[in-house]
Amino acid sequence: MDSGSIRRKFLEFFEKKGHTIVPSAPLVLKNDPTLLFTNSGMVQFKDFFLGNATPKSSRIADTQKCLRVSGKHNDLEEVGIDTYHHTMFEMLGNWSFGDYFKKEALAWAWELLTEEYKLPKDRLYVSVFGGDKDDNLPFDQEAFDIWKSFVSEDRIILGNKKDNFWEMADLGPCGPCSEIHVDLRSEEERKKIPGKDLVNNDHPQVIEIWNNVFMEFERYWNPEKGGAGELVKFDLEYKGDDKKVARERLRSKLTLLKPLPNKNVDTGMGFERLCMAIQNKTSNYDTDVFTPLLDFISQTSGIKYKADEKTDIAMRVIADHVRAVAFAIADGQLPSNTGAGYVIRRILRRAVRYGFTFLNFKEPFIYKLVPVLANQLRDVFTELKAQEDYVGKVIFEEEASFLRTLEKGLKRMEGLQAITGEQAFELYDTYGFPLDLTSLIARERGFSVDEEGFRVEMEKQKSRSKAAAAKETGDWVIIGDDVKSEFIGYDHLEAEVKITKYRKLKQKNKELYQLVFDRTPFYAESGGQVGDTGYIASANEKVYITDTKKENELIVHSADQLPENLSTAFTAVVDKHKRQLSMDNHSATHLLHAALRTVLGKHVEQKGSLVNDKILRFDFSHFAAMTPEEIQKVEDMVNAKIREDIHLDEKRNVPIDQAKALGAMALFGEKYGDFVRVITFDPKYSVELCGGTHVKSTGNIGLFKIVSESSVAAGVRRIEAITAENAEQFVRTEIALLDEVRALLKNPKDLLASLKNLSEEKHALEKKIEAFNQEKANLIKDELARKAVKSNGYSLVLEKVSVPNADALKNIAYALRNQFDDLLLILAADVDGKPQVTVMIGEKLAQTNKYHAGNLVKELAKEIDGGGGGQPFFATAGGKNLNGLDAVIEKARKLIQ
Structure with a gap:
């Protein structure tokens, strides 16, 4: 059974069991x-498990793209070395949200593995939770009894x-979990050691x-203990x-457990490992996945x-890593020097x-694998096939960039017995070697890396302490009914709201508060548009909202202070002027996107954006700098659409398939629900x-x-633009500057011709000055040559000039x-009011190694409060x-004597 059939059988099996099949979420989280x-x-x-959102179905199944390379789930060091760890992998899963529980989940798992996939029952082992006395967690008797059947x-x-x-x-x-393990060893090996003894032992x-x-449980703080502060x-x-x-x-001492009102099932089956078992291979890499x-x-x-x-490991690493990199880029994460982008670059x-x-x-090679991967998964993850050329070009540029420094970095490591923190940082900062790559190469060569020393150097570069960056977030405090916050800001900029929960946030020794309302007119930062600001007010107080963000499905409002009366009703008021300017820029971004696709081509896709009240920034896929003519065409097209005063056609809760049929552009890397909002101009x-x-x-935008x-990255360009009153101010400032220039030139009829004449005059004068300076230098040179003194086997020129x-x-x-x-030249020079020392040694004298220009100049520079250096013959x-x-001059006489 090939991998495509294995994946398809899983989804079809659970669809027959009443599950709704949903697409994979992007690798990159927003x-x-x-x-x-x-x-x-x-x-x-x-959010379904946390109670912040409601699933569209109580039974769901999917295959999810996953990436594990940092933090708690870090498999990077094992990738390519062993046969079953990966960076990017697929997780097949079936889910129950308050519907079926252990009995059905375990029975279906056994049915699928043994009856549909035909895995031998005598090769399967199962595990259940045996309990934990220290944490007062019970033995999972229910799962044990189910498995016995x-x-x-x-x-x-x-x-x-x-x-x-x-x-x-x-x-x-x-809650407890029950794992299923498979023993893939030969019959002979299985007779030697029981498979049960090797479960969870990295075999x-x-x-x-x-x-x-x-x-089935919820862990919460024990009210009689210290809570989050202690942890x-x-x-x-x-x-x-x-x-x-x-x-x-x-943590066990600080918390308690209570049963959940709704019990949920969350299962995950590693697709690559499943293929290995079904296809009877001894390595994931031997399956048709790889x-x-x-x-x-x-x-x-x-x-x-x-x-x-060694070459096997190299091939496995490349085959694994190209999957992670390609899908991350397709989902919107470009390689960079920070955050998720740096993980992809690593x-x-x-x-x-x-x-x-x-x-x-x-030479760059990995980019050539993108078409192979895209064709392989074109029916499963269509986003890669749709962006095949773009992803390949981004990877090519990244490869080419690193290859320019890789060989030099490897040579820098030659002959070392150990790598200090400073050397590891030099490899990172100068040659682009991530620390884990330096450590990997060091292990291959049998020596160590001072990783802690590297981190110290990194902290020096960042110029900030870990303590300054530390953030302490308290627990949510529930006020009344903990209901999901409803956004009403499309239609209202003011509303009566109630606080449903809050928490304290401490950062850089400053206390902040985050508030959640039952409903809110404040737009939460999303899709590039910044969050709204404003205030909430009651009869007795006013609290300013400094930012609004999304945290999963929660709309979280930041405030510098906590309202005194949390249970009262407040009037929430959005800063209308700031919102209006942000809307001008956001709508202009849509017009800009369409204009770019018209002028440059349909390959243009949004790769990031920032929209606030001052500016719009739009990142898009394109592999060449735009010409002035292209920029002007785009700007003219957007302004033409503004003058047309096209009315907004906003459709809410449109089925996703219907929205796409309308021609709506869906951005790769975004997770869309079944119902979406469509914006049409x-x-x-x-x-x-x-x-x-x-x-x-x-027409509200006014001017663009x-x-x-x-350029911001390989294959990504960035346009920054302004609209409305900011664009008007920009034009006013430019016109005022132009008026000043005219006035300085005594208001000529043809300003451009006057500027050209002025530039030509300046150039002619510069050439005259250059000729004069050269003539003066020749005179000085001739004078110094006449003053040269033959002494001790050299011609000495020691002068102040x-x-x-x-x-x-x-x-x-x-x-x-x-x-x-045989020249020995030492000049103490006044260079346009600044002191300079120059030392020059003739070719014949230099061969004697009697004098070193660099050493001489360093000593002489002390007399002018300076420093310098150079080659042995010139400094x-x-x-x-x-x-x-x-x-x-005096010091030089003593030194040469």
Whole structure:
């Protein structure tokens, strides 16, 4: 059974069991501050488990793209080395939100694996939670009894809290889990050691393939204990080696468990491991998930796979890493130097280094794998096929950039027995080596890296302490009914609201508060548009809202103070002027996007945006700088649409398929629901899916002006523009500047001709000055040549001079060197009011190694409060003390004697 059939059978099986099949969420997370990437199947359903949103169906199944390379779930070091860890992988999952529970979940899992996939029952082992006395967690008797109807008791393993109890975070939903493991060893090997003894012991052939999590408890703070403050204090202050164990012990003491009102099922089955088991392979990389990529790498490199361990690992690393990088870029995350972008850059550079070192790829290569991967998954994850060319070009540019410094960095590491923190930082800062890549190469060569020293150097560069960046967030305090916040800001800028919960936020020794209302007119930062500001007011107080953001499905309002009376009703008022200017810029962004696609081509896609009350910034896919003519065409087109005064056509709660049929552009990397909002400014011009706020008609925008066009990443350009009153102010300022220029030129009839004449006059004068300076330098050179004194086997020129510029001084020195092969020249120069020392040694004298120009100039520079250096035969130094030139001459006489 090929991998496509295995995936399809899973989804069809659960569809028959009443599950709604939903698409994968993007790898890159937009509104979850706790995660950089989607690292498990449950992430897109997080708000359902937390009670912040309601699922469209109580039964759901999917296949989810996941990425694990940092934090708690970090598999990067094992990738390519072993046969079953990956950076990007698929997680097959079925979900129950308050519907079925353990009985159905375990029975269906067994049915699918043994009857549909035909996995041998005698190779399967199951585990259940055996309880934890320290945390007062009970043995999962129910799951144990259910499994007894399918397998013998000797194939049921009692797992510990680490392996068989799942928790989302320190608080919240949690519960026991039941894993299914498969033993893929040969009959002979299975006779030697029972598979049960190898479960959860990192054996490459005895692996977990499915985990069934049963969320039946909620963990909450024990009101009689210290709560979040004690745990935050522990995290900041504890220095022991057993921090993880000690922290868990403390958390158990600080919290209690209670049953959830609705019990949920969250399952996850590793697709790549499942394929290995069904296809009877000994490695994930031997399945057809990876063989097309490995075959291409092998053919292109001319190196056979499974011929040598080092080249095998290199091929596996590249095959794995290209999947992670390609899908992250397709989902909107470009490689960069910060955050999620840096993780993607790290992964790609790791792959490039393996190809360079072990497969002899000296030119960009990994980008060539994108079409192979896109065709392989074109029916599953269509976003990569749709952006195949763009993703390939981004990877090509990144590869080319790193390859320019890779060889030099590797040479820098040659001969080292250990790498200090400073050297590791130099490799990062100068050659682009991520720390984990430096550490990997060091391990291959048998020496160590001072990783802590590297981190110290990083902190120096950032110029900020960890303490200053620390953020302490308290727990939500519930006020009355904890209802989901409703956004009403499309239609209202004022509303009566009630606070439903709040929490305290401490950052950089400043206390802030975050408030959630039952409904809100404040727009939360999303889709590039910044959050609204304003205030809430009651009869007795006014509290200013400084920002509004989304946290998963919550709308969170920031305030510098907490209202005194939390239970009263407040009038929430949005800053109308700021909102209007933001709407002008947001609507202009839609007009700009359409204009770019018209002028540059349909390959243009939005890759990021910022919309606030002052400016709009729009990032888009394009591989060349826009010409002035293209920029002007785009600007003219947008202003023409503004003058047309096109009325906004806003449609809410449109079925997603219907929206796409209308021609609405769906951005890659965005997660859309079943119902969307469609913003149209002329159905033949601009139709987009958008949750932002917009003008009622384009005429409200007034004026659109592009102020810059630049590159921000490989294959991504950026336009910054202004609208409305900011554009008007820009034009006024430019006209005022132009009027000043006219006045300075005495109001000529033809301003451009006058400026050209002025420029030509300036150029002619500069040439005259240059000729004069050259003549003066020649005179000085001739005078110095006459003063040269033959002594001790050299021609000495030791003088104080005045020259017009540094180039003249350098030219004099080289001219005299050409004239005297035994020259020893030391000049203390006044260069347009600034002191400078120059030392030049003739070719014949330099061969004696009697004098070193660099050493001499460093010593002499002290007399002018300066510093410098250079080559053994020529060196210069600048300084601050012009009065020290005489002292330079005197010191030089002593030094050469």
